[in-house]
Amino acid sequence: MIDLHCHILPGIDDGAQTEYDALDMACAAVENGITKIVATPHHKNGAYENPKAQILKYVEVLNELLGSQGIPLEILPGQEVRIYGEIAQEIDNGALLTMNNGGHYVFIEFPSSQVPRYAKQLFYDMQLQGITPIIVHPERNHEIQSNPMLLYNFIKNGALSQVTAASLLGRFGKKAHKLSVQIIENNLTHFIATDAHNTEGRGFLLQEAYADITKLFGTDYTFMYQENAELLLEDKVVNREIPTQIKEKKFLGIF
Numbered sequence: 001m002i003d004l005h006c007h008i009l010p011g012i013d014d015g016a017q018t019e020y021d022a023l024d025m026a027c028a029a030v031e032n033g034i035t036k037i038v039a040t041p042h043h044k045n046g047a048y049e050n051p052k053a054q055i056l057k058y059v060e061v062l063n064e065l066l067g068s069q070g071i072p073l074e075i076l077p078g079q080e081v082r083i084y085g086e087i088a089q090e091i092d093n094g095a096l097l098t099m100n101n102g103g104h105y106v107f108i109e110f111p112s113s114q115v116p117r118y119a120k121q122l123f124y125d126m127q128l129q130g131i132t133p134i135i136v137h138p139e140r141n142h143e144i145q146s147n148p149m150l151l152y153n154f155i156k157n158g159a160l161s162q163v164t165a166a167s168l169l170g171r172f173g174k175k176a177h178k179l180s181v182q183i184i185e186n187n188l189t190h191f192i193a194t195d196a197h198n199t200e201g202r203g204f205l206l207q208e209a210y211a212d213i214t215k216l217f218g219t220d221y222t223f224m225y226q227e228n229a230e231l232l233l234e235d236k237v238v239n240r241e242i243p244t245q246i247k248e249k250k251f252l253g254i255f
């Protein structure tokens with residue numbers, strides 16, 4: 001399996017702190033059935049800045065370390081970019097890293113409490129440049145939790161999204177769990193990933209999440225998400241079903 005979202009590069013954000021941590025995480029990932037990880041350190045989230053050149057270098061070093069330890073895992077470059085106004089220009093001038101450095105997809109994180117109003121225009125501008133924004137863990141965003149229509153509008157207008165495995169499994173609370181299921185049900189997401197930061201509280205649960213998806217929605221969904229992860233690494237067009245709006249289920253049909 002491929003994990004598209006992971007904080008495994010040591011010492012540069014709130015994920016692995018040391019090379020030992022990174023190796024521990026790598027072993028846990030392999031045990032979970034993961035063969036490739038896109039390392040996506042935080043960038044511009046108020047606490048961490050990890051420009052493209054630094055990430056590329058760290059990925060190379062970690063791959064060498066994994067090779068020397070005989071751990072069968074490949075690390076690929078990515079970045080989790082906190083949304084800010086100049087993203088479109090900074091991709092152009094080479095400061096930001098697209099997924100697997102392919103040039104067409106960028107991981108975008110909203111602040112956890114809200115969705116900035118300028119996101120709509122920014123996503124439009126990015127798409128005009130041929131870059132597709134991928135909204136990471138929308139199910140954990142408080143404003144989307146209370147108004148899922150925001151996510152529907154972004155997806156309808158061409159953005160993609162990634163649901164976090166642990167959210168689907170209930171590890172981020174009831175709201176994130178319920179919304180994860182609704183997001184999948186309504187074709188509002190395209191990727192499942194771990195967002196692992198360590199081997200304990202925020203570890204790898206990809207196999208468990210895909211098992212859950214298979215149980216709830218059938219194998220077609222699991223295959224689609226797994227294929228999308230492969231297509232993303234190849235910087236190709238990914239599968240998208242027509243998105244629908246999340247509707248609250250009526251209680252006994254009377255409300």
Ligand SMILES: [Fe+2]
Binds near residue numbers: 005006007040080195
């Ligand atoms: Fe993350």
